[in-house]
Amino acid sequence: MDRWLVLCRPGFEGDTAAELIHLLGLAGGHGHARTRDGAGLLEVFPGDGDALAWLEADTLRDAVFPRQYCATGTLVEGLPTDDRLRPLLADWQQPVADALVETAEGGGHRELGKLVQRLQGPLKGVLQERGLWRPDDPFAPRLHVVLDSGSSAWVGVAPRRLSSPLPGGIPRLRRLGGAPSRSALKLDEALRYLVGENERYLQMRSGMTAADLGAAPGGWTWVLRQWGVGVFAVDNGALAPGLKVDPDVVHVRADAFTWEPPQALDWLVCDLVDKPARVVELMARWLRRGWAKRALFNLKLPMRRRWQAVQDAELRFFRTLGPEAERFRLRVRHLYHDREEVTAYAEPLA
Numbered sequence: 001m002d003r004w005l006v007l008c009r010p011g012f013e014g015d016t017a018a019e020l021i022h023l024l025g026l027a028g029g030h031g032h033a034r035t036r037d038g039a040g041l042l043e044v045f046p047g048d049g050d051a052l053a054w055l056e057a058d059t060l061r062d063a064v065f066p067r068q069y070c071a072t073g074t075l076v077e078g079l080p081t082d083d084r085l086r087p088l089l090a091d092w093q094q095p096v097a098d099a100l101v102e103t104a105e106g107g108g109h110r111e112l113g114k115l116v117q118r119l120q121g122p123l124k125g126v127l128q129e130r131g132l133w134r135p136d137d138p139f140a141p142r143l144h145v146v147l148d149s150g151s152s153a154w155v156g157v158a159p160r161r162l163s164s165p166l167p168g169g170i171p172r173l174r175r176l177g178g179a180p181s182r183s184a185l186k187l188d189e190a191l192r193y194l195v196g197e198n199e200r201y202l203q204m205r206s207g208m209t210a211a212d213l214g215a216a217p218g219g220w221t222w223v224l225r226q227w228g229v230g231v232f233a234v235d236n237g238a239l240a241p242g243l244k245v246d247p248d249v250v251h252v253r254a255d256a257f258t259w260e261p262p263q264a265l266d267w268l269v270c271d272l273v274d275k276p277a278r279v280v281e282l283m284a285r286w287l288r289r290g291w292a293k294r295a296l297f298n299l300k301l302p303m304r305r306r307w308q309a310v311q312d313a314e315l316r317f318f319r320t321l322g323p324e325a326e327r328f329r330l331r332v333r334h335l336y337h338d339r340e341e342v343t344a345y346a347e348p349l350a
């Protein structure tokens with residue numbers, strides 16, 4: 001397996017490649033990438049050719065831009081349309097505990113959506129037939145079949161703790177009925193996949209408090225209220241009617257960059273449309289002063305050199321934290337509901 005097959009948001013192939021080559025470099029390796037603009041898919045070739053070993057060494061664990069990845073080899077072409085999977089897996093010998101059929105989001109791959117769904121069941125069947133299906137084996141990896149067309153696919157593998165269990169790394173979130181804006185989905189996804197369900201359960205509960213900076217019309221405030229959190233919603237704009245009458249929402253008409261909370265809070269969330277540098281400095285100031293225990297925020301990215309912008313923002317965040325920097329971990333992800341933006345979660349280290 002000489003490469004990683006990586007899926008990302010269409011249009012972010014160059015940024016994803018730049019990030020992954022950078023991460024390889026940090027881990028003492030080197031490599032190059034082959035991208036297809038707009039396809040939402042790229043191949044990255046670690047210099048020494050052992051793509052699986054680099055994955056297993058957690059080289060990509062904290063990557064921002066990939067939605068999904070696996071270690072794989074050359075694209076297998078010319079698959080017969082009446083039985084694609086048996087020839088594709090003819091040489092596959094490794095038992096697996098999970099298996100996904102998936103494809104990219106751009107470059108015409110979307111048309112493969114129905115085929116992807118249709119092959120999901122048969123993939124498991126072929127693995128069972130071959131005696132390679134071991135769902136109870138805690139150490140067995142996940143198999144990835146990534147379709148490039150109706151007759152070509154990559155077959156790859158990744159440790160289950162690293163690759164996404166969701167086909168294409170895309171969450172299928174329910175529409176949040178009653179939420180005042182589509183932005184609510186961003187916070188919902190961030191809480192599930194960036195904060196994590198366990199941490200959300202422990203750290204976001206009834207009786208806790210938050211500030212929501214740039215809150216209107218109130219999608220994020222609405223999500224916080226679903227978990228019982230009392231919210232200072234800071235925005236000069238209007239909140240949705242349901243939030244206006246909620247006694248546990250205090251609408252603060254103020255500038256989010258200068259407003260100070262009346263008490264120390266559990267959460268700071270922020271969806272301000274502003275320069276990443278201004279937003280990370282604001283987040284770091286709040287945490288440094290102990291105004292909130294943790295922060296979840298969105299960073300709007302420039303049109304170009306987005307990976308560079310993320311790196312600059314991370315550096316500025318920790319610089320602004322100063323001596324408090326060692327008390328926090330920052331995780332940044334380009335979530336499915338993020339467009340030209342990424343979401344960051346700053347959590348206190350125990």
Ligand SMILES: C[S@@+](CC[C@H](N)C(=O)[O-])C[C@H]1O[C@@H](n2cnc3c(N)ncnc32)[C@H](O)[C@@H]1O
Nearest residue numbers: 181183214216217218219220235237255256271
């Ligand atoms: C993307 S919207 C937030 C959407 C919100 N998260 C939701 O889920 O409905 C950004 C908001 O930031 C507000 N905003 C921009 N600059 C601000 C500032 N300096 N102080 C307070 N609010 C600000 C805007 O009025 C706007 O309502």
